Amino acid sequence: xxxxxxxxxxxxxxxxxxxxxxxxxxxxxxxxxxxxxxxxxxxxxxxxxxxxxxxxxxxxxxxxxxxxxxxxxxxxxxxxxxxxxxxxxxxxxxxxxxxxxxxxxxxxxxxxxxxxxxxxxxxxxxxxxxxxxxxxxxxxxxxxxxxxxxxxxxxxxxxxxxxxxxxxxxxxxxxxxxxxxxxxxxxxxxxxxxxxxxxxxxxxxxxxxxxxxxxxxxxxxxxxxxxxxxxxxxxxxxxxxxxxxxxxxxxxxxxxxxxxxxxxxxxxxxxxxxxxxxxxxxxxxxxxxxxxxxxxxxxxxxxxxxxxxxxxxxxxxxxxxxxxxxxxxxxxxxxxxxxxxxxxxxxxxxxxxxxxxxxxxxxxxxxxxxxxxxxxxxxxxxxxxx
Amino acid sequence: xxxxxxxxxxxxxxxxxxxxxxxxxxxxxxxxxxxxxxxxxxxxxxxxxxxxxxxxxxxxxxxxxxxxxxxxxxxxxxxxxxxxxxxxxxxxxxxxxxx
Numbered sequence: 001x002x003x004x005x006x007x008x009x010x011x012x013x014x015x016x017x018x019x020x021x022x023x024x025x026x027x028x029x030x031x032x033x034x035x036x037x038x039x040x041x042x043x044x045x046x047x048x049x050x051x052x053x054x055x056x057x058x059x060x061x062x063x064x065x066x067x068x069x070x071x072x073x074x075x076x077x078x079x080x081x082x083x084x085x086x087x088x089x090x091x092x093x094x095x096x097x098x099x100x101x102x103x104x105x106x107x108x109x110x111x112x113x114x115x116x117x118x119x120x121x122x123x124x125x126x127x128x129x130x131x132x133x134x135x136x137x138x139x140x141x142x143x144x145x146x147x148x149x150x151x152x153x154x155x156x157x158x159x160x161x162x163x164x165x166x167x168x169x170x171x172x173x174x175x176x177x178x179x180x181x182x183x184x185x186x187x188x189x190x191x192x193x194x195x196x197x198x199x200x201x202x203x204x205x206x207x208x209x210x211x212x213x214x215x216x217x218x219x220x221x222x223x224x225x226x227x228x229x230x231x232x233x234x235x236x237x238x239x240x241x242x243x244x245x246x247x248x249x250x251x252x253x254x255x256x257x258x259x260x261x262x263x264x265x266x267x268x269x270x271x272x273x274x275x276x277x278x279x280x281x282x283x284x285x286x287x288x289x290x291x292x293x294x295x296x297x298x299x300x301x302x303x304x305x306x307x308x309x310x311x312x313x314x315x316x317x318x319x320x321x322x323x324x325x326x327x328x329x330x331x332x333x334x335x336x337x338x339x340x341x342x343x344x345x346x347x348x349x350x351x352x353x354x355x356x357x358x359x360x361x362x363x364x365x366x367x368x369x370x371x372x373x374x375x376x377x378x379x380x381x382x383x384x385x386x
Numbered sequence: 387x388x389x390x391x392x393x394x395x396x397x398x399x400x401x402x403x404x405x406x407x408x409x410x411x412x413x414x415x416x417x418x419x420x421x422x423x424x425x426x427x428x429x430x431x432x433x434x435x436x437x438x439x440x441x442x443x444x445x446x447x448x449x450x451x452x453x454x455x456x457x458x459x460x461x462x463x464x465x466x467x468x469x470x471x472x473x474x475x476x477x478x479x480x481x482x483x484x485x
Contacts, residue, residue, distance in 0.1 A: 046475070136474045159473035162394045185472040186440035202475070235470060239394060240404055244468060246445045249453050 003028070003035035006060075012104050016058050029223035030058060034105075036222040037061040039126035041114050041142055043094045044068070045207030046132030046156050046214060048080040053215035054130075055098040059222070061106045062098065063126055066090045067113040069386055072309065077204035087309050087386055114138060116266040119145035130154045130218050132211065136188040137269035143168060143181035144266055147256045152221050152230075155181060156214035161203055161238040163210035166248065167217050170230035178230035183251045188273045206238050282353040285340055285366040287375045293340075300338040304372075305352045310344065313386045316372060318342060326352045330360050342368035342375075388461040390416055391468040399426040413444055414457040416467055431469070441472040 008030070013020070016030050038059050040047050043066040054062055070078075070085045070093055085093040091109035098107050110122060114133070123129060123145050131142045131153055139157070146153035146169050153168040168180040213234070220226045233246045252259040285293075293300060304311060304318035311320050321329045323343070333339055333356065343349040346369055353365045368375070376383045390406040397404060400420075410416045417438065421428040433439040437457075444451045445468040451459045461467060 134475050136472070139474055156475075157473050158475040160394050162473060164470075164473060184443065188474075189439070189441040189472060207475075233470075235468075237394060237404070242391075244391075244445075245448070246443075246450065246468070246470075247448050247453075248450065251452070 003031040006031040006034045008034070009104070012058070015102075015104070019057070025223065025225055029225055032223045033058045033219065034060040036128065037063070037126040038128045038130060038218055038222070039063040039065065039123060040130045040132060041065045041138075042132035042134060043078075043080060043090045044074065044132060044134060045077040045158065045202065045204075046211040047094075047130075048078045049208050049211030050130050050132055050156075050215045050218070051080060051094055051098055052101065053212060054218060055102045055105060055107075057215075057219055058102065059105060059218075061108065061126075063108040063110060063122070064091045064094050065110040065112065065114050065122060066094075067111060071307070077202065077207050079208065087313055089386075114141065116141060116269065119266055120149060123149045123151055126151065128152050128154065128218055128221050130156075130214055132156065132214070137273045137275060139181060140188065140272060141266065141269045144256060144263065147180050147182075148264075148266070153180065154214055154217045154221060156210045158202055158207050158210050160201055161206060163206055163213075163236040163238070165210060165213050165217065165229060165234040165236075166232065167221060167228050167230045170221065170228055172228070172230065173224070177250070177257070179248045179250045180254070180256065182254050182256055184233060184248060186251070186253070191273065191275055203238060209238070210236065280354060282350050282357070282367045283365065284369045286369050287378045290340060290368055290375070291379050298338070300340055301334045303333065303339060303341045305341060305343050305349050306372075310386065314372065314376070314384045316342070316375060323348045323352050326355060327359055330356060333362070334364070335362065336364065338366060339364055340366045340368055343371050345371040345373050387463060388416060388465040388467055390420060391466065393469055393471055395471060395473070396427060396430055396469065399430070400424050410461055412457065412461060413446065413451055413459045413467065416461065417444075417457065430471070443470045444468070445470065 019025050019030050020027050036059050038054055040050055043051060043064050068090050070081045070088055070090055072086055080094050080097050089111050091111045095107045095109050119141055129146050129151050133139060133142060143153060152170040155166050155168050157164045170178045217229050220228050231248050233248045236243050255262045302318040304315060304320050305323040307322050341349040341352055346367060350367050353367055356362045356365060373385060376385055387407045387409050390408055392400050392404055406420055408416050408419050410419060417431055421431055431442060438444060446454060446459050446461060447466055
């Protein structure tokens, strides 16, 4: 991150004037922002304010990782997106919005899931990581990848009315390395104990508050202005408006960089979070088998559990019963003949099948492996993916 | 009397009370008393071995009890004890569910 030779156009100098005139910030910090490369993982509730403020502030290169598409239910908090972006890949919609906000910066989009396979390669191109992800396996993955790569990880997390912020794996100007997520929480809660935001909800403005603080810490890490929130852990309770900042220390038992490290490469984080043993397997059918059934006129009921806007983009002519409504429409599902249930890639349909089996004792439900995307890939490549 | 701050995810087990005032000498006393008063808290605050699990942090004033005397950390009059569970935020717990 060499900022000495960074130049600004007149238009840029005008844009960043309110930064440059702050004595403690000045042109030097603005140059550091322009020279910096920040990877924002997740462009949802937290990612929205982080990306908007980093782009507005003039961070020269911003990478965005997200594999999701914009959904109606995102708009309550994900202020990067509008109604016209529903159904579009988040990274593409985000890039357009950010580029219109600041045409002087570079935006790199990574429309993929952040995994143990690609994490180190993605991170290595950047100076700072901002973790705006939404689940425990990815939290540990981002943490471990940052520690193994020696990159600071600006962390924020939210649930319902509560927010947390810290800066992990930060090396200060004296060369001292701060704690990381595993020093704070050595292990995740067992699946199901803490409800997700999808079940438990989140107040829309909360990620706006917490994500803005996250953006602030990214800017402090880059510029060296102020005291970075390293070795400290901030929490905010929106209901009581109480905040606390706790002290954090490195734990010698940390398996990544304690006194006797045992983790030297990225691991399987779903296994680490005990997620692999949770889901009961369901009966499956491949897209090829489904196609054979269709060709030979096999008698089966065909159900799509995606959302209506997804169905409008592309469908296989199946009966639409969105996942959230399968139980109330269970009477529309045949108990005798074979029933094939599909979604986009096979996860939601598996969940629907488990719910129907548990509540109503269905024994005739088959999950379409790889979902409509698998079908498009193998059988009908002319159909539109989203 | 120490004051215990209950985090929002656990308030449904404490009749939506955010602060409990407890007469206690140590963190261990506090955990014992509040789980006796609110039994549903128990599975969140204690693991099978009766220990505070690693996804729950307890801070006495500004410090993690792991950097003090663990559950034997003393609490005084006016001590604030904060219970802070790990939260992952955002959407579904299971990462591929929404895809």
